[in-house]
Amino acid sequence: MVIRFTLNGKSQSVDVNPSMPLLWVLRDTLNMTGTKFGCGMALCGCCTVHINGEAMRSCVMPISAVGGKKVTTIEGLSADHGHPVQQAWIEMDVPQCGYCQSGQIMSAAGLLAKEPNPTDDDIDDAMQNICRCGTYQNIRKAIHRAAELQAAAPAPGAGGNTEASPSASGTVTGGAE
């Protein structure tokens, strides 16, 4: 079944089993491996992407439910680390192994889009992502820092391509059967 959606600002169509989770479409069909697999059960947050601007877990999101929607992955969050969350992450040297960090960053960006000045409690609520390396303290600091950066320079479309219109050209068709 052919499903069309917007991926990082470009229109995308894939022809896959409609119940295949978005995570595997991204990783295996489209070879966009920035989004990670950690549990497959919406428990860890590794696979977090934005769907219509909302941070969601792609491992339990059937591709059929994504039709017509706007999907932003870590690869599309910014060109060249420009998103305030990425900048703060670099400034605070957040990642250790880095495996969970795509999901952490997408969750944090989702939080800041909704709540530009989150409290520690907001962070506890929104950041349910697991980090086995234990980077939580630096994630918390970096979210506060990202809020400052975002306030200082509210770039148009901060929050990445989530808000961008699908005007960009170039349709890529997934290589599934």
Add this chain to the structure above:
Amino acid sequence: MSSSTTQVDRRVFLKTGLAGATGLVLGFYLPGASTALADATAAPAAAAVLNAWVRVAPDDIVTIIISKSEMGQGVMTSLSMLAVEELECDWKNVRTEFAPADKVYIDPVFGMQGTGGSQSIHSGWEPMRRAGATAREMLIAAAAQKWGVAASECHAENGAVLHAATNRRATFGSLAEAASKLPVPADVKLKDPSQFRLIGKPTQRLDTPIKVNGRAGFGIDVRRPGMLHAVVLRCPVFGGKVASFDATKAKAVPGVKDVVQISSGIAVVADNTWNAMQGRNALAVKWDEGPNAALSSDTIRKQFGRKVKAADLNVNAVKAGRDYAAATLVKADPFAIERMDKNQGKIIIDGNSAFGRRGVSDFVGDAVETSKAMKAPVQVTWSREDDMQHDYYRPTSYIHLSAGLGADGWPVAFTARIACDSVMSWFFPGTITNGLDTSSTEGVSDIAYDIPNILVDYQLVKSPIPLGFWRSVGASQNGFFSESFIDELAAAAKKDPYEFRRHLLAKSPRHLAVLNLAAEKAGWGNPLPKGVYRGIAMLRSFSTYVAEVAEVAVDSSKGRLKVQRVVCAVDCGRPVNPAVIEQQVMGAVIYGLTAGLKSEITIDKGRVVQTNFDDNPVVRMNEAPVVEVHIIQSTEGPTGMGEPAVPPVTPAVCNAIFAATGKRIRRLPVRTQDWT
């Protein structure tokens, strides 16, 4: 792995041609280094080899070859700092490359190419600096030759060689080619530490930028032309195997290419991972469950519990005799599922966290066998369930501790009887002598407290559960045992737990210094908010000294506890990258808390009960304490930081629970019923 010290000397530098490299490439080779571990694994006694590489390209880019896996512990940054400190190039021009598999990269302490045992900085400390210094001297010699001046009149600075007398300057890049043709100096002088400008300064990690945009490549991200995806169904019972299977339904799943039996189970191969998983769900298998089908946590507990009681311990004036159990198995949770592919006979292994899980390479076998059967590159993915149930776990360990206190309250005798399953028997059976696996006793047998009579007794007890080098290995459970028991003794002597330790560490200055620093920074003795209690613990492991004070909010009536703050003091010798040390301590505290408070693997009918993060939870953001890290400015040789901050956190928390409730935790993980 227990650390051992190898005297790194008799070094011979070699010039080595790395394929495709231009400019200067340096490596070096250490003959004759060997250790207990190397001997025990029957590694060739002759040449253990330690690597370190410096490559200088014509465009001034300096590539440091990293022989250790970057698993998040910051090693590519810290090892680069060591080489660059001596090389004197511009830090901005530094790149890194991981070493391929080659004899030259064998770690002399391990006798093999590998990363672990909190060993990388300790092993790399002198060789990496020497590699940088040797490269620098060759660049200086090349410049001196070019200018017709004495090398002694030149010096290197910020990526260039300078001749001050004639005010001439040449960049490393412009000299690299000529330098590579010069003889390698037999000996070079290393900087006096007072001259360090990089070592000891918090330095940003080189790997952060690629870890914030999804570009960092993990094993699971490898893509090859024509690559297929597979998952493996393994017998849920330890030691079981396939009796028969019917793949008809699995093969009918769209996208499934084939179903092949491999040594670890049945591999379902498909065009993508998800289809492979659907195919696996459709497999019909009959298992031969083997001899362990009746194994349970209960039988294991009884088996180990009996052993510590098997002998009566007679110590004068015994006042305290206690059984402790880290009865439960804990798993490592590497945070990327291990995934490998095989490409033209080369096995590619990319970095992610491991915490001990990648000390075993079973997943490589899965990928190699499946690729061979399919005659195509195959990526095998382990789901979280696969990993949870087919891990190599921290061993079951029981201990009986007793001690005698003199009339003045100070201990006069200490005995421990440990019954522990043996990690080393899985990996390096040759290291076990007279039935002693020292990884089972470390953290108790080397107890630092000044007690005149100490007896530590050990029984190696075997269970069929696969074991691995869980982060901090034996020190993880033994630190809990010894530091909880010392706290019990302090209470029995009616002394303050910090003062009690302090008194007994008077002759151990490095232990004492971290203990004092943690207590001072935590404000030990100062009043705390209502309902908040402190506990302290201290342990030396992997040659690094760590003391931690935990502040825990305890509400017995509601059965709630929250670790709010953990103050850590570490002495890891000369700190190389304090920023990375801090990260490692923060991570270790979270890791220790997960095992101490939340995560337990239980066995029923020969199989692991837990499946995923719902029934084997880990600490998340809302439970993460504030962690403060204080580093002793030591001038001793550097030691590792990957593991040593794990062991003290659990006993510090349990000692705080005791301070709050008078209840002593003697089993992990902590259960609410044990303190309410």
